[in-house]
Amino acid sequence: MFNLFRENTKIAIDSIRSQMLRTTLTVFIIGLGIFALVGILAAVAVLESTITGNFASMGTNTFSISRYDFSNQIRHNNGETKVNPVISYPQAKEFQEKYNYPTATTSLSFTAASGAEVKHEAEKTDPEITIVGADEYFLPNSGLETTQGRNFNNFDISNNNYVCIVGSDFTKGLLKDVNPIDKIISVRGARFKVIGVLKEKGSTFGNRQDLRLIIPIQVARSLFTAPNIDYEIKVMIGNHDMLGSAVDEAIITMRRVRKLNPVEDNNFGMERSDELLKQLLSETETLNIAAWVIGIITVFGSSIALMNIMLVSVTERTREIGVRKSLGAKKTTVAMQFFTETLVISIIGGFVGIVLGVLVGGVGASLIFQVAFPMPWMAIIAALITVITVTIVSGLYPAIKAASLDPVEALRYE
Numbered sequence: 001m002f003n004l005f006r007e008n009t010k011i012a013i014d015s016i017r018s019q020m021l022r023t024t025l026t027v028f029i030i031g032l033g034i035f036a037l038v039g040i041l042a043a044v045a046v047l048e049s050t051i052t053g054n055f056a057s058m059g060t061n062t063f064s065i066s067r068y069d070f071s072n073q074i075r076h077n078n079g080e081t082k083v084n085p086v087i088s089y090p091q092a093k094e095f096q097e098k099y100n101y102p103t104a105t106t107s108l109s110f111t112a113a114s115g116a117e118v119k120h121e122a123e124k125t126d127p128e129i130t131i132v133g134a135d136e137y138f139l140p141n142s143g144l145e146t147t148q149g150r151n152f153n154n155f156d157i158s159n160n161n162y163v164c165i166v167g168s169d170f171t172k173g174l175l176k177d178v179n180p181i182d183k184i185i186s187v188r189g190a191r192f193k194v195i196g197v198l199k200e201k202g203s204t205f206g207n208r209q210d211l212r213l214i215i216p217i218q219v220a221r222s223l224f225t226a227p228n229i230d231y232e233i234k235v236m237i238g239n240h241d242m243l244g245s246a247v248d249e250a251i252i253t254m255r256r257v258r259k260l261n262p263v264e265d266n267n268f269g270m271e272r273s274d275e276l277l278k279q280l281l282s283e284t285e286t287l288n289i290a291a292w293v294i295g296i297i298t299v300f301g302s303s304i305a306l307m308n309i310m311l312v313s314v315t316e317r318t319r320e321i322g323v324r325k326s327l328g329a330k331k332t333t334v335a336m337q338f339f340t341e342t343l344v345i346s347i348i349g350g351f352v353g354i355v356l357g358v359l360v361g362g363v364g365a366s367l368i369f370q371v372a373f374p375m376p377w378m379a380i381i382a383a384l385i386t387v388i389t390v391t392i393v394s395g396l397y398p399a400i401k402a403a404s405l406d407p408v409e410a411l412r413y414e
Helices: 001-018 021-060 088-098 154-158 166-171 219-225 240-258 273-316 320-328 331-370 377-403 405-413
Strands: 064-065 104-116 118-120 129-134 146-149 163-167 184-187 190-198 212-215 231-237 269-271
Touching: 001 021, 001 331, 021 331, 021 377, 064 240, 064 273, 088 104, 088 240, 088 273, 104 219, 104 377, 129 219, 146 331, 163 166, 184 212, 184 231, 190 212, 212 219, 231 240, 240 269, 273 331, 273 377, 320 331, 320 405, 331 377
Parallel strands: 129 212, 163 190
Antiparallel strands: 064 231, 064 269, 104 129, 104 231, 118 184, 146 190, 163 212, 184 190
């Protein structure tokens, strides 16, 4: 059986070489469909890895309170946009003092500047640094870690020490080739001592998270004064099972801080990390469905193209089939010869499509999102299933037609 398969494979390759242009076009059609299928599934795998990685580091037992609920778009009522008031510092501080849920830690933060310039000795950065004012709970509540140095402590915050924590990109630029800890950098003339370096987070949806400079919140408020500064509140609960009741308690507390009466809607946003993760992952399902639709179209289109080339091949080699059958070749032997040829073409097309799909869809997406590339095994399995389906659908009929030819009539064919 193995020898027969090897011989059929050799005959198939010789046949492919004799019809190189036609076979190349067929391989291109199959490869293009597989490429689209694998590329989209690989890109979705990278996207899901990015999302789950970012939220997993934060944990599923956190929630945040901000001006708007970004998990749902701002509602439009009668053509008018609902504008919520900013969360001011007195309101954020009042919430922190009144919210006493067990095992909860509450952090306050705000974006002080988004295009700042930072200096170290004679060097300076481009004006692209994001300055964040935060307290000692901001890092753990945001899923951030330090690879060097330490986080703020209560002494730093209560005494308004001029210390800072820098993103990982600082060690590639402004503080390159030096130990960043205890180095002095300046922002708007204020000098800060570096006490920590954040673990690399990469870029998410165009947001370069490693270009952040975090300073104590009161120091940031004194250096970056602006009207209507919007503060964000992040809360971490020690037990995920208590998250639901903790969120309910936080809503009640924030409504009291905002002085809302019972019939008024919330004028602030509440986002749970676990619900936001589920919502983002559900969005990727649309891409998965699109990929499978492309897969179905691939099977249909590739099957037609491959069946056509095999039927033409059967017609062109009718006399050859007659010679083989007159010399004693069985129907199954002739059928396997043409089915093997179909399989070889499908495998070549599938291989080309898988390689291109992984390179373009996977590696390309990972470069955009700057995350580790997870091998899209599901995409590869889907491509292999598609190749097998195309082979069966396209190869059976031509193979059966070739095996059913009458040897006498086949020999008379011109």
